[in-house]
Amino acid sequence: xxxxxxxxxxxxxxxxxxxxxxxxxxxxxxxxxxxxxxxxxxxxxxxxxxxxxxxxxxxxxxxxxxxxxxxxxxxxxxxxxxxxxxxxxxxxxxxxxxxxxxxxxxxxxxxxxxxxxxxxxxxxxxxxxxxxxxxxxxxxxxxxxxxxxxxxxxxxxxxxxxxxxxxxxxxxxxxxxxxxxxxxxxxxxxxxxxxxxxxxxxxxxxxxxxxxxxxxxxxxxxxxxxxxxxxxxxxxxxxxxxxxxxxxxxxxxxxxxxxxxxxxxxxxxxxxxxxxxxxxxxxxxxxxxxxxxxxxxxxxxxxxxxxxxxxxxxxxxxxxxxxxxxxxxxxxxxxxxxxxxxxxxxxxxxxxxxxxxxxxxxxxxxxxxxxxxxxxxxxxxxxxxxxxxxxxxxxxxxxxxxxxxxxxxxxxxxxxxxxxxxxxxxxxxxxxxxxxxxxxxxxxxxxxxxxxxxxxxxxxxxxxxxxxxxxxxxxxx
Amino acid sequence: xxxxxxxxxxxxxxxxxxxxxxxxxxxxxxxxxxxxxxxxxxxxxxxxxxxxxxxxxxxxxxxxxxxxxxxxxxxxxxxxxxxxxxxxxxxxxxxxxxxxxxxxxxxxxxxxxxxxxxxxxxxxxxxxxxxxxxxxxxxxxxxxxxxxxxxxxxxxxxxxxxxxxxxxxxxxxxxxxxxxxxxxxxxxxxxxxxxxxxxxxxxxxxxxxxxxxxxxxxxxxxxxxxxxxxxxxxxxxxxxxxxxxxxxxxxxxxxxxxxxxxxxxxxxxxxxxxxxxxxxxxxxxxxxxxxxxxxxxxxxxxxxxxxxxxx
Numbered sequence: 001x002x003x004x005x006x007x008x009x010x011x012x013x014x015x016x017x018x019x020x021x022x023x024x025x026x027x028x029x030x031x032x033x034x035x036x037x038x039x040x041x042x043x044x045x046x047x048x049x050x051x052x053x054x055x056x057x058x059x060x061x062x063x064x065x066x067x068x069x070x071x072x073x074x075x076x077x078x079x080x081x082x083x084x085x086x087x088x089x090x091x092x093x094x095x096x097x098x099x100x101x102x103x104x105x106x107x108x109x110x111x112x113x114x115x116x117x118x119x120x121x122x123x124x125x126x127x128x129x130x131x132x133x134x135x136x137x138x139x140x141x142x143x144x145x146x147x148x149x150x151x152x153x154x155x156x157x158x159x160x161x162x163x164x165x166x167x168x169x170x171x172x173x174x175x176x177x178x179x180x181x182x183x184x185x186x187x188x189x190x191x192x193x194x195x196x197x198x199x200x201x202x203x204x205x206x207x208x209x210x211x212x213x214x215x216x217x218x219x220x221x222x223x224x225x226x227x228x229x230x231x232x233x234x235x236x237x238x239x240x241x242x243x244x245x246x247x248x249x250x251x252x253x254x255x256x257x258x259x260x261x262x263x264x265x266x267x268x269x270x271x272x273x274x275x276x277x278x279x280x281x282x283x284x285x286x287x288x289x290x291x292x293x294x295x296x297x298x299x300x301x302x303x304x305x306x307x308x309x310x311x312x313x314x315x316x317x318x319x320x321x322x323x324x325x326x327x328x329x330x331x332x333x334x335x336x337x338x339x340x341x342x343x344x345x346x347x348x349x350x351x352x353x354x355x356x357x358x359x360x361x362x363x364x365x366x367x368x369x370x371x372x373x374x375x376x377x378x379x380x381x382x383x384x385x386x387x388x389x390x391x392x393x394x395x396x397x398x399x400x401x402x403x404x405x406x407x408x409x410x411x412x413x414x415x416x417x418x419x420x421x422x423x424x425x426x427x428x429x430x431x432x433x434x435x436x437x438x439x440x441x442x443x444x445x446x447x448x449x450x451x452x453x454x455x456x457x458x459x460x461x462x463x464x465x466x467x468x469x470x471x472x473x474x475x476x477x
Numbered sequence: 478x479x480x481x482x483x484x485x486x487x488x489x490x491x492x493x494x495x496x497x498x499x500x501x502x503x504x505x506x507x508x509x510x511x512x513x514x515x516x517x518x519x520x521x522x523x524x525x526x527x528x529x530x531x532x533x534x535x536x537x538x539x540x541x542x543x544x545x546x547x548x549x550x551x552x553x554x555x556x557x558x559x560x561x562x563x564x565x566x567x568x569x570x571x572x573x574x575x576x577x578x579x580x581x582x583x584x585x586x587x588x589x590x591x592x593x594x595x596x597x598x599x600x601x602x603x604x605x606x607x608x609x610x611x612x613x614x615x616x617x618x619x620x621x622x623x624x625x626x627x628x629x630x631x632x633x634x635x636x637x638x639x640x641x642x643x644x645x646x647x648x649x650x651x652x653x654x655x656x657x658x659x660x661x662x663x664x665x666x667x668x669x670x671x672x673x674x675x676x677x678x679x680x681x682x683x684x685x686x687x688x689x690x691x692x693x694x695x696x697x698x699x700x701x702x703x704x705x706x707x708x709x710x711x712x713x714x715x716x717x718x719x720x721x722x723x724x725x726x727x728x729x730x731x732x733x734x735x736x737x738x739x740x741x742x743x744x745x746x747x748x749x750x751x752x753x754x755x756x757x758x759x760x761x762x763x764x765x766x767x768x769x770x771x772x773x774x775x776x777x778x779x780x781x782x783x784x785x786x787x788x
Contacts, residue, residue, distance in 0.1 A: 053588060053589050054581070054585060054588070055573070055584065227573050227574040237577070239577040240576070262479065262480040263480060264479075264480055264730065265732030266734065
């Protein structure tokens, strides 16, 4: 009874090939087509009301202070078959292992730079490279305890890594809340199919954080910039689910080289800080002196090994766009393995050969500033005007090292409830990789969806939504 | 527990209790405003302003004291930080920043109240009538308390929440009592009808009307009302009950902090525990209450010093 708009030709859709569902989607699509659209509409309203009531929101900057918005939640799940997930999981483990090895290396012997695999200036002059971390030994040599890897699937049906997030990746709370909501609204679907559970993520996270310290029974805290931060819901959610204190910088202080929190029973020693604030705000003595968010003296306590900060300081250098093209090389160099997950082909304009190609094909490429984020300093060739292309040509000639270029990839689509009914919309996927004594990943991740037709922008700050992500257990590919 | 968290939970509870207290006052005020003036109705209108100490602030915003202006000022006025709207906004903000320490049911209760209150404010008072709105706020207050009691660990966070509730409640009871006394002292001609409505409204605003008639027979008397509201061990809004609860809470909050608060509270508790109504009346009710209020404030200050500024 419910119509599903088919994808356009040449477009990879997760659910349908033409009119027909893919094998792992068959059961769901049968159910969807048999469900009255009015029922879906009611479920959607119910979900909105519940999300609002639970206060599952994100805060928007630049609007009235404390404006809390709901992230649009789409009822139609993104489904991944078990075999496909196994392959993704292997690739993620491999990638994150190499990134951690890379971080340890550049703050110690710098083998990869000495071997000439990555040009030293790319790393050492990077804004995210923290000189203060040179020679600092971290427990387990782990830098990125929590990594969010953004994956897309292109028109060729292949997965590509779009970006590694090693600083303070967010979104895992929506992954968990989306699942809770789906189980509440559609229990019958979960009875009919085996959807791999994700609910134990907070346990794994706590275990990962505890293992990061060598203390006997380490005191773990989550540090948030406060309730006006866009991801405050997530900070509070994770602290609550793990049963650890949610603290702000002002709740902590350093005495005799150790970190303490102010409690009603006096100071209490803190061993592990899961920080959700950027490096630059962590310690006003070492970094931004104007920051009210941090803890004076934290860096020195950290360097002395008296507290563990997750993720480690200086991890940002590994998720920079100028370093991204080298991740496959890192995998070969440190692990002596063939990379499992593809990078998006990337031209580095600092190389003459690449620059020539990019200048030649500007109208077909996406050009990005290496340190840019959030869509600033970007050229989308196929959509740009002649003037804009000429402007970028000039920018590239003046400072080629500041840019990389990639082909315009078309993200796969997934049927999504929008005003015009159920229509294909572009999606990506952010799984979360935990690195403790072992590497652990809950099956799935956060699927983000661009709600506007044709849009590739999935960011929640730009009106993107989310979907529940199902990994089907025991399903064929 | 984290000092900031304790402080937020304490102030959340104080704001919620304050909202409930104002609701009770307005409820009575609203009833009295419907009475003919001969029963003291007009004078009752002033009570919420004198009790909360906001007469001057009110006069800046309104020309004259009317039931309508009062409701406007105390229900939804954002600029009055003692309005129900402001109190719940503040309580929800406190709860939001420590939502990880509330049970999800307690958090949802306060969050839903806040969302619904904003709706009701947009729609205006007349939509459902004053009485309906006041009843709704009281119910929401009960619901939150129920959710917190029934679903939160009765641990430190809970104790600090209760501490906030009882400090605010003790303060409120003492203020209402002294304001009423003042109002009645200013009435030169003794009028039994006025007296009756005055005492009645006092009991109602403290939710103690049924309790009074259950405990005493033979009509309303100053002596009995005083005894009930100050010395009853059973009435949850009596001063003795509130101070006793504060004492119990201070004792179960572990650690060496808070010694000054405990000492002051123990002294006050002994006074109330072994107090006699005849002594109080002889001493002077007004003087007695003034001293009591001062002591409650000092205990509140000491709680601040020891638990959130001490670490």
